[in-house]
Amino acid sequence: MFLKISLYISLAIFLVALIYKVSTWFRLKIGIGTAEILTSTRLFSAIKGILSTIFSIKILILLRVFVLDVLLQFRILREDFLRWVMHIFIYGGFMLLLLMHALDKYITVAIWKNYYSTVNPFMFLRDLFGAFVIVGVLIAIYRRFILKVPRLFSNAMDIYAILIVAVIMLSGIFLEASKMVAYSDYKRMVNEYSGLSDPGELKSLETYWVKEFGVVSPNLKGPFDEALLQKGKELHQSSCESCHANPQWAFTGYGVAKIISPIGLGIDRARLPSVLWYIHVLACFVGLAYLPFSKMFHIFASSVSLLANGVIGKEKLAPANRATLQAMELDACTHCGTCSLRCSVAVAFEEIPNTNILPSEKIASIRALASGRKLSPQEFGSIQDGVYLCTNCYRCTVVCPVGINLQDLWFNVRETLLQKGYPEFLVLSPLSFYRGLMKEESVPKDYEKPLIQAREAIAAQCDLLKKRDKVLPLTAADRTLQSGLNLSAQAKTFSVCFGCQTCTTVCPVVGNYENPQEALGLLPHQIMHAAGLGIRDLAFGSNMLWDCLTCYQCQEQCPQGVHVTDVLYELKNLAVKRAREKTLQPMERK
Numbered sequence: 001m002f003l004k005i006s007l008y009i010s011l012a013i014f015l016v017a018l019i020y021k022v023s024t025w026f027r028l029k030i031g032i033g034t035a036e037i038l039t040s041t042r043l044f045s046a047i048k049g050i051l052s053t054i055f056s057i058k059i060l061i062l063l064r065v066f067v068l069d070v071l072l073q074f075r076i077l078r079e080d081f082l083r084w085v086m087h088i089f090i091y092g093g094f095m096l097l098l099l100m101h102a103l104d105k106y107i108t109v110a111i112w113k114n115y116y117s118t119v120n121p122f123m124f125l126r127d128l129f130g131a132f133v134i135v136g137v138l139i140a141i142y143r144r145f146i147l148k149v150p151r152l153f154s155n156a157m158d159i160y161a162i163l164i165v166a167v168i169m170l171s172g173i174f175l176e177a178s179k180m181v182a183y184s185d186y187k188r189m190v191n192e193y194s195g196l197s198d199p200g201e202l203k204s205l206e207t208y209w210v211k212e213f214g215v216v217s218p219n220l221k222g223p224f225d226e227a228l229l230q231k232g233k234e235l236h237q238s239s240c241e242s243c244h245a246n247p248q249w250a251f252t253g254y255g256v257a258k259i260i261s262p263i264g265l266g267i268d269r270a271r272l273p274s275v276l277w278y279i280h281v282l283a284c285f286v287g288l289a290y291l292p293f294s295k296m297f298h299i300f301a302s303s304v305s306l307l308a309n310g311v312i313g314k315e316k317l318a319p320a321n322r323a324t325l326q327a328m329e330l331d332a333c334t335h336c337g338t339c340s341l342r343c344s345v346a347v348a349f350e351e352i353p354n355t356n357i358l359p360s361e362k363i364a365s366i367r368a369l370a371s372g373r374k375l376s377p378q379e380f381g382s383i384q385d386g387v388y389l390c391t392n393c394y395r396c397t398v399v400c401p402v403g404i405n406l407q408d409l410w411f412n413v414r415e416t417l418l419q420k421g422y423p424e425f426l427v428l429s430p431l432s433f434y435r436g437l438m439k440e441e442s443v444p445k446d447y448e449k450p451l452i453q454a455r456e457a458i459a460a461q462c463d464l465l466k467k468r469d470k471v472l473p474l475t476a477a478d479r480t481l482q483s484g485l486n487l488s489a490q491a492k493t494f495s496v497c498f499g500c501q502t503c504t505t506v507c508p509v510v511g512n513y514e515n516p517q518e519a520l521g522l523l524p525h526q527i528m529h530a531a532g533l534g535i536r537d538l539a540f541g542s543n544m545l546w547d548c549l550t551c552y553q554c555q556e557q558c559p560q561g562v563h564v565t566d567v568l569y570e571l572k573n574l575a576v577k578r579a580r581e582k583t584l585q586p587m588e589r590k
């Protein structure tokens with residue numbers, strides 16, 4: 001009764017959580033414009049997309065993706081053989097155990113009429129599938145904690161998933177082993193099924209089972225009489241053999257039974273088989289109830305994601321389906337770390353301890369962002385930095401074994417952050433590569449907005465710009481800059497500038513304007529002067545600083561060897577640092 005109630009409770013939790021999780025795919029808002037799309041519109045659009053795929057030639061693509069990518073996991077095989085073995089062993093072993101062992105009353109019996117869990121091939125297969133899972137889990141532990149695959153982080157979800165699988169598998173194996181050695185289990189079977197009552201026959205059968213089946217008897221110990229064993233064998237063949245294959249076939253349980261046999265009598269007295277049975281069954285129920293909340297949910301979500309992305313290919317999705325797909329992809333991520341291993345900017349993580357630089361870690365933060373959870377300014381800034389360091393190189397999307405279109409996700413998140421109105425200094429230039437890519441998709445005012453906001457945030461910290469009519473004395477920081485103390489050796493070269501203006505003459509940005517001074521403020525040679533004079537605010541507030549393309553023309557042409565581009569670059573970093581410290585920290589982010 002207790003187990004029945006536990007099963008129903010865990011099933012109910014599983015179903016409610018599953019429905020809730022799937023519903024979030026239609027509710028989470030990640031991209032630009034998703035806020036206006038109704039959940040019902042997203043749902044109908046998805047159903048329409050699924051139906052139009054099923055009743056079209058695309059069904060063949062769907063089947064191909066299902067066999068190659070979902071069942072055989074070819075995408076993982078292409079990337080890493082050891083990981084593929086681990087995945088196939090855990091995933092395949094667990095699914096086969098679920099279907100053939102946990103649901104044997106409903107599935108196995110329906111297929112094989114003569115099914116019995118203690119006869120072959122079923123007994124052998126159960127242990128074989130269990131061994132697959134154990135080997136898979138050992139490989140997972142080896143990769144994460146011994147091999148320490150670079151940039152592969154283990155979060156609480158990863159550890160819980162390994163723990164639950166380990167408890168289910170180990171309790172199952174120890175249960176099988178303890179039942180093999182337990183004398184009371186043997187006695188109960190003999191009483192219920194053998195139909196023997198003669199003490200001599202019972203002794204012969206017991207002798208045979210102690211010798212061949214690993215039962216630990218309080219009455220009998222080897223070496224045994226050959227005649228007794230032969231008699232026991234005959235009795236076994238007539239009474240037990242049809243229901244009991246040789247225990248060696250259950251190789252994992254038998255191996256453990258041999259190890260624990262010296263304490264077999266104690267195990268039986270403590271009724272350990274019953275305890276282990278409860279542990280095993282309850283662990284399965286806990287695993288079932290926890291599945292939708294756990295990392296294991298990706299078994300379901302990543303299969304759907306692979307199928308969806310396989311069918312979509314390079315097709316441009318309708319906004320409603322794009323929003324749904326991206327919400328689903330957040331659940332599909334297996335936190336395998338492959339994207340971080342291949343990411344072009346992941347090396348920056350060695351210097352900047354912000355996990356949001358790594359694509360695999362950014363997913364969790366984006367999930368928090370999309371769920372509407374209130375993030376602290378620090379958390380928000382960390383996501384922003386991570387997202388903006390990305391170079392749009394596309395490598396993460398190519399290698400993701402689940403087929404997540406990470407590129408599209410980063411694009412959407414970036415624009416969402418910008419639409420929220422937080423100044424983002426890394427897009428200060430209208431010539432920023434990323435903003436350039438978004439130009440066609442944006443309305444002109446939305447394209448300009450973040451650039452203006454960021455510049456205003458910088459200018460707001462430039463006291464001199466605010467009080468142009470006053471002569472302000474140089475601050476200590478100005479003097480530090482003037483003496484080049486906080487600049488690199490290359491950037492300090494501004495001090496030898498003699499004002500020939502060659503840098504300004506060759507600059508393509510300057511050449512782009514009829515009246516460059518009006519559009520750009522200080523020109524390159526003037527910025528060198530401002531730095532020389534220690535007037536930081538003038539340099540920081542100049543558009544030239546932010547519109548510089550870092551083409552290095554000025555630096556190459558300078559007759560004095562001034563590293564003009566490097567000076568501009570470092571000034572930019574100083575300005576952003578100051579604006580971040582003074583503007584962003586106390587700012588209440590919406």
Ligand code: SF4
Nearest residue numbers: 343390391393394396
């Ligand atoms: S697109 Fe961005 S996140 Fe992806 S690999 Fe390239 S730099 Fe890394």
Ligand code: SF4
Nearest residue numbers: 333334336337339400
């Ligand atoms: S996004 Fe893809 S590659 Fe990256 S951790 Fe998730 S599943 Fe792995």
Ligand code: SF4
Nearest residue numbers: 497500501503525558
């Ligand atoms: S080219 Fe060199 S020396 Fe001439 S103004 Fe520019 S930085 Fe100064």
Ligand code: SF4
Nearest residue numbers: 507548549551552554
């Ligand atoms: S590096 Fe910048 S300042 Fe120098 S020439 Fe190129 S765009 Fe102009």
